[in-house]
Amino acid sequence: MAPRPPERDIAPTVQKLRFRYAKRGRLRFSSARDFQRALERALRRARIPMAYSAGFSPHPKVSYTNTAATGVASEAEYVELGVTRECDPVAVRDALDAVLPPGLDVLEVVVARTKDFAHRLEASVWRIELPEIALTDLESAVAALLAADEVMVERMTKNGPRTFDARAAVVSAECAAEEAVDPACAILTLVVRHGTPSVRPDDVLSALRGVADLVPPVPPRVTRLAQGPLHEAGTTVFDPLAPDRVDEAEAARTR
Amino acid sequence: MTSPGTSVFDRLERLLPFVTKPIQYVGGEVNAVTKPWDSVAVHWALMYPDAYEVGAPNQGVQILYEVLNERDDALAERTYAVWPDLEALMRESGVPQFTVDAHRPVGDFDVLGLSFSTELGYTNMLTALDLAGIPLSAAERDETHPLVVAGGHAAFNPEPIADFLDVAVLGDGEEAVLLITDIVREWKAAGRPGGRGGLLVELARTGSLYVPQFYDVDYLPDGRIQRVAPNRPEAPWRVSKHTLMDLDEWPYPRNPLVPLAETVHERMSVEIFRGCTRGCRFCQAGMITRPVRERSITGIADIVENGLEKTGYEEVGLLSLSSADHSEIADVAKNLADRYEESQVSLSLPSTRVDAFNVDLANELSRNGRRSGLTFAPEGGSERMRKVINKQVTEEDLIRTVTTAYAGGWRQVKLYFMCGLPTETDEDVLQIASLAREVIKAGREVSGRKDIRCTVSIGGFVPKPHTPFQWAAQLDHEATDARLRALKEAIRNDREFGRSIGMRYHDGRPGIVEGILSRGDRRVGGVILQAWRDGARFDGWSEHFSFDRWMAAADAVLADQPVDVDWYTTRERDRTEVLPWEHLDSGLDIEWLWDDWQDALAEIPVDDCRWSPCSDCGVCDQMGTEIQIGPTGVVTLPMPVLPPSPVLAGREG
Numbered sequence: 026m027a028p029r030p031p032e033r034d035i036a037p038t039v040q041k042l043r044f045r046y047a048k049r050g051r052l053r054f055s056s057a058r059d060f061q062r063a064l065e066r067a068l069r070r071a072r073i074p075m076a077y078s079a080g081f082s083p084h085p086k087v088s089y090t091n092t093a094a095t096g097v098a099s100e101a102e103y104v105e106l107g108v109t110r111e112c113d114p115v116a117v118r119d120a121l122d123a124v125l126p127p128g129l130d131v132l133e134v135v136v137a138r139t140k141d142f143a144h145r146l147e148a149s150v151w152r153i154e155l156p157e158i159a160l161t162d163l164e165s166a167v168a169a170l171l172a173a174d175e176v177m178v179e180r181m182t183k184n185g186p187r188t189f190d191a192r193a194a195v196v197s198a199e200c201a202a203e204e205a206v207d208p209a210c211a212i213l214t215l216v217v218r219h220g221t222p223s224v225r226p227d228d229v230l231s232a233l234r235g236v237a238d239l240v241p242p243v244p245p246r247v248t249r250l251a252q253g254p255l256h257e258a259g260t261t262v263f264d265p266l267a268p269d270r271v272d273e274a275e276a277a278r279t280r
Numbered sequence: 281m282t283s284p285g286t287s288v289f290d291r292l293e294r295l296l297p298f299v300t301k302p303i304q305y306v307g308g309e310v311n312a313v314t315k316p317w318d319s320v321a322v323h324w325a326l327m328y329p330d331a332y333e334v335g336a337p338n339q340g341v342q343i344l345y346e347v348l349n350e351r352d353d354a355l356a357e358r359t360y361a362v363w364p365d366l367e368a369l370m371r372e373s374g375v376p377q378f379t380v381d382a383h384r385p386v387g388d389f390d391v392l393g394l395s396f397s398t399e400l401g402y403t404n405m406l407t408a409l410d411l412a413g414i415p416l417s418a419a420e421r422d423e424t425h426p427l428v429v430a431g432g433h434a435a436f437n438p439e440p441i442a443d444f445l446d447v448a449v450l451g452d453g454e455e456a457v458l459l460i461t462d463i464v465r466e467w468k469a470a471g472r473p474g475g476r477g478g479l480l481v482e483l484a485r486t487g488s489l490y491v492p493q494f495y496d497v498d499y500l501p502d503g504r505i506q507r508v509a510p511n512r513p514e515a516p517w518r519v520s521k522h523t524l525m526d527l528d529e530w531p532y533p534r535n536p537l538v539p540l541a542e543t544v545h546e547r548m549s550v551e552i553f554r555g556c557t558r559g560c561r562f563c564q565a566g567m568i569t570r571p572v573r574e575r576s577i578t579g580i581a582d583i584v585e586n587g588l589e590k591t592g593y594e595e596v597g598l599l600s601l602s603s604a605d606h607s608e609i610a611d612v613a614k615n616l617a618d619r620y621e622e623s624q625v626s627l628s629l630p631s632t633r634v635d636a637f638n639v640d641l642a643n644e645l646s647r648n649g650r651r652s653g654l655t656f657a658p659e660g661g662s663e664r665m666r667k668v669i670n671k672q673v674t675e676e677d678l679i680r681t682v683t684t685a686y687a688g689g690w691r692q693v694k695l696y697f698m699c700g701l702p703t704e705t706d707e708d709v710l711q712i713a714s715l716a717r718e719v720i721k722a723g724r725e726v727s728g729r730k731d732i733r734c735t736v737s738i739g740g741f742v743p744k745p746h747t748p749f750q751w752a753a754q755l756d757h758e759a760t761d762a763r764l765r766a767l768k769e770a771i772r773n774d775r776e777f778g779r780s781i782g783m784r785y786h787d788g789r790p791g792i793v794e795g796i797l798s799r800g801d802r803r804v805g806g807v808i809l810q811a812w813r814d815g816a817r818f819d820g821w822s823e824h825f826s827f828d829r830w831m832a833a834a835d836a837v838l839a840d841q842p843v844d845v846d847w848y849t850t851r852e853r854d855r856t857e858v859l860p861w862e863h864l865d866s867g868l869d870i871e872w873l874w875d876d877w878q879d880a881l882a883e884i885p886v887d888d889c890r891w892s893p894c895s896d897c898g899v900c901d902q903m904g905t906e907i908q909i910g911p912t913g914v915v916t917l918p919m920p921v922l923p924p925s926p927v928l929a930g931r932e933g
Contacts, residue, residue, distance in 0.1 A: 050305040051289065051307070051308055052306065052308055052540070053291070054296055054302040054303045054306050055303045055540050056301075056303065058542065059303050059540045059541060059542070062540070062542070062546070063310075063538075063540055065591065065592070066538060066591060066592030067592060069588075069592035069593075069594070070310075070589070070590070070591070070592040070594070071927065072922070072925040072926070072927070073925065073927050074925060074927075074928075077624065083624065095302065095303070096296065096297050096302065104674045110925075110928050110929075111928065111929040111930070112805075112928055112929055113927060113928065113929045116926055116927040116928075120927050124310075124592075126308045126309070126310055126540070127308070128308060134494045148454070243294060244294055244297040244298075247602055280891075
């Protein structure tokens, strides 16, 4: 039997950190995998004591939830990271943000003190900028969408075209106009419930094309503004890190 | 009219939702540099003429990018070949070829520098020039257009692209780009005396910057070259290559780029030495980069330490043409392995010779990692073939080496070979199968396991300029394919070992196109242009390459010439023929090359001048250079000391 490389001691995870980060500007064209590579390298540059999995080819213990699609900007992406030494979350945010390229910005880091984080991400708030679309056209298209019980759309997936309803997941849709920019731009703010199949902003745009023939002449710019537990009113979401932060405050009080 | 250097990103951005992997076009790499346009006198656009995923990790471009950006009077940005989906959209909406750093139009720069590792990037250059609004023909450019400069190994015979180039640089680029920057800056400061022609004269006068339009080529009725002669007094009869001495003085990369997009090499690279004098007769790189110049163990360790800190990479590649030949390699490997033992950093030596010592090195470097595959390059399948190509490896060496590897826990050995070498017979290629068989047999014995594998990877041989095989006939693609088929059969029919042997190869046709481009002359320029007009792009990618398109272009363009594709590829040259690149001086004495070619045919080896007496290849005499090798005597490096991580909790308390 030939010798195998020695098993290494794997330092245990002593703390979990939850991050909110933004994907902005030209870096919105990064994919989930691009971000993953960038983050893991940034963690090493910032000398954050990340935990690694055991096994033949150890990989960092980072989990990614619900990442926004390539080309979509976001103010509310979340990752969870295991570390092998107790860290100060504010120092982690500062150190990491300093070494990530501008456009991938770490907004907040908290110590994970609660479970079921992924379940808290019930819905997303999306802002869709539609250049060269008149507000009235958008309004009537949205009214038609909301009036329908079901709007079937088609999307290409890895397994070929797939048809599903894009209407039911839309909790609310509000229209506004941005007149300060030239040409004028209509703004659609959506609250969309997460589910399977997941309905994405471009599916809602397909639905608007389906119900009202609304076709943006210029690619729309989509930004995820928030994700978290759905507010009863349906027009926004709660901060999913709030439960961790509450415990944080309590922990500080009892210290 | 917008001012020069204005970003086109707004217009590009509208196209990005419709293309694959848009991240490759947006820049934003860690350690990238953008300077204000008006803050410098000389603006360089550096292009690696292939897709971003291949071009971005290229060390040559990264080094020149840093060397130029360190100067106060220059800036450098990078540009890569855009894929056909984006090219079509850019044409539709009038977006020009842009740099990924500040998205400036390439046509606004003073110099467009292209690095050609391979001739298969020529058509991508034409796409970039065209998208940039730069006339394809150098003769049609005026002083508003960038100076188009080619470097890299393929620039040692730039004749096929001579019509499209203003300048070709032979050899190491670091000092050459600084020289060009000085000349361009002074010419601009003086009010551009003599216009574009005046600038070209100043460049040619250096004796080390080749300006193709200052040379005329005359042909004999049978198609051979009669002579190549300068048509201006400032242009020298022969243009010499650049050689950078003392690598420790050039500790690059200092700020390695870390792309966001996935690339072919996801690692930090450090060049541990430049040049190679092993004397493999097929190897253009080894011939044109002489002499060997080593970086010291301390210099290597400093670059690695700094680079890891600035990139966060997990892998370090110790690059060179034959990395295990570094005079201090054992100490380099041991020290680096010690330094990074506690981390997840892995080290690799990409170019390894067939040598049991290399297995020890690989074991050291993979101390804390996994041992999946080791690669060796015997290149020739038979003992005789290896004598012809001067690859001094016996079958016994190979078996001893792989035995050590399998005993060390490695499961897979990859072996590189070439097909189509001079004097090769079917039998020489079939011996690859018997060699692989012996490898598996030895591996099974020593490891006691049946799951070990050997993959043979076979590339078609293309004779290259400035090598002893520059006179050789290239094997036609039908014969190449037939030999590869026979080899595949032989492996498949081996009931005992065949299943443990993998075979990777390409068909022989791309090699023929590479052959025309490698040893072609100026008449091939028309073929390149025609193939490009007919749609040739990304010729190094099998899904984009079309052999038929190239052959049709060659037939059409060369129809009234006494030469054709076979003339350029499968024809053997004699000593008296004027080769298209003879006026370009790599330092190699042509008599030495010819004698080495004759020795190849007689199966006579030539030794490495690092350990044996000088064989008079001519380079050091001609270029005023010398071998720079260690050891330096430094055998142990101190462990790097890192300050405590700033993110740990309770540091104040």
